[in-house]
Amino acid sequence: MPKYLSLCLIGAGRIAKVHIRSIAALGGAEITAVVDPANEAGERVAASIGARWYSDFEQACAAQVFDGAIIAAPTGLHASLIEACVRRGLPVFCEKPVDQTLERVDACLEVVEASGVPVLMAFHRRFDAARREVHDIVRSGTLGKIEHVLQISRDPRLPDESFIAHSGGMVKDMLIHDLDELTWLCGTGGVFVHADLRRFVDPPLLAKYEDFDTAAITVVFDDGPQCQLSASRRSAYGFDQRLEVFGANGMVTCPNVHTSTIISAAREGFCGAPLLDHFPQRYEAAYAAEMRNFLDVLNDTAKPHCTVRDARAALVLAELVIKSARTGKRVRADRL
Structure with a gap:
């Protein structure tokens, strides 16, 4: 008990x-x-x-x-x-x-x-039910060889300046979740990375902290998929988090979550509910699931779903993104 x-x-x-x-x-x-x-x-x-x-x-x-x-x-x-x-x-x-x-x-x-x-690192996407289902499908092999992964990650707005000042930057604060998800789905083998980071939302503020608000990133795994990440810190329509994994035998997608599943229709067309506002709403159940995993670890009935070594792999990938953006060149690591 x-x-x-x-x-x-x-x-x-x-x-x-x-x-x-x-x-x-x-x-x-x-x-x-x-x-x-x-x-x-x-x-x-x-x-x-x-x-x-x-x-x-x-x-x-x-x-x-x-x-x-x-x-x-x-x-x-x-x-x-x-x-x-x-x-x-x-x-x-x-x-x-x-x-x-x-x-x-x-x-x-x-x-x-x-x-x-045991140490559990709280990368909450690994605990999201929909994301875990995508992961399980990918690992089951039913999609065949994975050839392409597409991630869209758009926050509704910039954080406050007080947060930006100590966050570590867009790549290590926001995009680290997407990069962790790539290592979770695709492994920690060798990769090539090319990244372009821009300032569109508030250039003076972000330049002050050498930070960015928009990213276009390509990660190619050795003998694995091409992965593309499109990210922004401004989305007028809400918290936009989509994932698609494409394989030789098919694909799996993880769509956005809306405030309601109801769709109404009239002469003007179809109308659906807005997206959830931000990550606390979108990943509320995932936060509970990661804590459930921790309590199970404490009761010796489970292992951590995300470890310090897992977190290290995401940081290696983040460093490659930053290096590529700074140099304008494609960069490589033999292992994450």
Whole structure:
């Protein structure tokens, strides 16, 4: 019988609240501590769920015993927090990415794999029911040899400047999900990458942070498919997330999700519901599914669906995209 789990939540920002809702809906676990150096935010979140607030992780561990930790802190703290947890034998659920640099990710990966403690990286598309169905169809072989993958990824609007300033850029923040999806579908063998990044939405703002809002990316896997990604941080019609995988025997598509499935018709034509506004609405069920996977890991009934090594492969691909865009050349890696 699964045990009732005690969890430590590290970070009290927007994504932390998403995970709080998931745990409350799933049951079988309770966040008993919230760690955040900002006492006002940390205390407020802790009080809302009946947990205790601590200013740092070591303080929390000295006061309580946990079954697992959820890392929802700023990106720059992820790697060190992962290491601190696994050294204590504490399984981890961590928001992406591990870090912005491969050197730091590799150092963290070494610590994690030496510890043998499970770490789940929260790339939420791997937990989306529709995306998982596409993955299962691709891996079943029914499509035959996969020849082409098409991804469309368009956010409804630019994030606030305060977010852009520390996000790590469009490639490592937004497009990393698409790149992770490619490694999940196509593997981690050798690739060629050609990328073009532009500023159409707010050129002065994005130039200030050496960031971009529009991308056209081609990834060609050795003895595998050609993959094309079209992305924008401005979509007037809502959150646009589409996927198509084409093989020798057929294809599978993952369409957009609308606020309703109802379609009305009149003399003027057919009218459907708008798209969901953004990722919190589109992937709400996926956030719950990734947390379900983590609770199952803690109960020794499952393995993490996405690991630190998986997250590393996506970052390698992101670095190739950035290098290609900077040089204007096609670039290669023998392995992701």
